[in-house]
Amino acid sequence: MNSLQTPLHRVQGLGASHSGTGHFWRQRITALALVPLGLWFTFAMLGLAGTNEVAVLSFLAHPWNALLMAAFASILLYHMSLGLQVVVDDYVHGAGARIFCLLLIRFVVIATISTCLFALIRIAAST
Amino acid sequence: MADKPQQPGHERPLSPHLSIYRWQVTMLASITHRATGIALSVGALVLAWWLVSISNGPEGYESFMSIATTPVGLVILFGFVWSLSFHMLNGIRHLAWDMGYGFNKVTATQTGSLVYVLSLVLAVGVFAFVWTGHAGYLQ
Numbered sequence: 001m002n003s004l005q006t007p008l009h010r011v012q013g014l015g016a017s018h019s020g021t022g023h024f025w026r027q028r029i030t031a032l033a034l035v036p037l038g039l040w041f042t043f044a045m046l047g048l049a050g051t052n053e054v055a056v057l058s059f060l061a062h063p064w065n066a067l068l069m070a071a072f073a074s075i076l077l078y079h080m081s082l083g084l085q086v087v088v089d090d091y092v093h094g095a096g097a098r099i100f101c102l103l104l105i106r107f108v109v110i111a112t113i114s115t116c117l118f119a120l121i122r123i124a125a126s127t
Numbered sequence: 128m129a130d131k132p133q134q135p136g137h138e139r140p141l142s143p144h145l146s147i148y149r150w151q152v153t154m155l156a157s158i159t160h161r162a163t164g165i166a167l168s169v170g171a172l173v174l175a176w177w178l179v180s181i182s183n184g185p186e187g188y189e190s191f192m193s194i195a196t197t198p199v200g201l202v203i204l205f206g207f208v209w210s211l212s213f214h215m216l217n218g219i220r221h222l223a224w225d226m227g228y229g230f231n232k233v234t235a236t237q238t239g240s241l242v243y244v245l246s247l248v249l250a251v252g253v254f255a256f257v258w259t260g261h262a263g264y265l266q
Contacts, residue, residue: 028225031218038215042253047265049257053188055266056181073174080171083164112175119175122182 023082030079037072044069061127066120073116081109152239159243160217163210170207209250216242216249 003010014020044065048056059065088101148154180191194200220238223229229238256262 028222031222035215035219038211042211044265046253046256046262049262051263051266053181053185055263056188059265060178060181069178073171073178076171076174080164080168084168087161087165112172116175116178119178119182123178126182126184 023085027079027082030075030082033075034072034079037068037075040068041072057123057127060120060123063124066124070117070120074113077109077113077116081105152236152243156217156220156239156242159213160221163214163217166206166210167214170210173207205250205254208253209246212249212253213242213246216246 044059048059060069084105085102088098088105092098092101177191177195180187195204220229220242223238229235
């Protein structure tokens with residue numbers, strides 16, 4: 001007890017890790033959501049395999065399918081950014097390189113989610 | 128001692144690294160989970176590419192399919208299918224662990240082997256399903 005900090009000040013904030021259990025929970029909850037969504041995606045891909053462009057277009061233009069595909073793509077990409085963050089945390093040392101990699105992952109993920117959603121809107125609008 | 132500051136990374140003990148351990152199913156499954164996760168990140172980008180190609184009309188879709196259905200494309204597709212199967216099955220194994228089930232050493236090894244077998248069966252099953260003409264039911 002050589003510290004002059006009060007016990008209250010010591011427990012405030014999130015310490016050296018800068019974060020709490022938020023990352024852990026988000027990874028688990030997105031994983032749980034991806035089990036049914038991944039099964040639906042497999043069902044959809046098998047149903048569309050060997051068909052033509054018209055079948056794929058009309059499938060994805062259906063509101064429920066567009067919604068499920070939007071949910072699958074965005075939750076998948078969010079889960080991906082959480083997972084890749086752990087890989088960077090484990091293997092990329094040095095604050096600068098680490099921040100660069102984490103920002104790059106976030107930029108790519110946000111850009112890819114936007115691209116997927118925009119593509120789905122274009123598909124819905126085209127039919 | 129006092130005039131020689133501690134040099135980081137020099138003569139300091141390291142924790143045992145990968146090469147020290149005997150290879151085990153649980154360890155291999157953990158490494159494979161991460162590897163398939165990284166592979167599926169590439170798969171997510173291909174999913175975006177697929178959606179964009181459909182939104183670009185018939186020519187865009189044709190150009191995507193002409194690349195995807197090459198032998199190399201099909202091998203990569205099989206890789207994605209197996210990766211998704213493995214990552215999902217092993218992910219369920221992880222979720223069970225998070226709830227406190229299956230931590231027993233024998234159980235963890237058995238479920239690890241099971242995930243490898245089931246993921247291969249699933250991936251081969253998906254391709255067999257398509258090649259025997261059962262797919263395409265959403266026409």
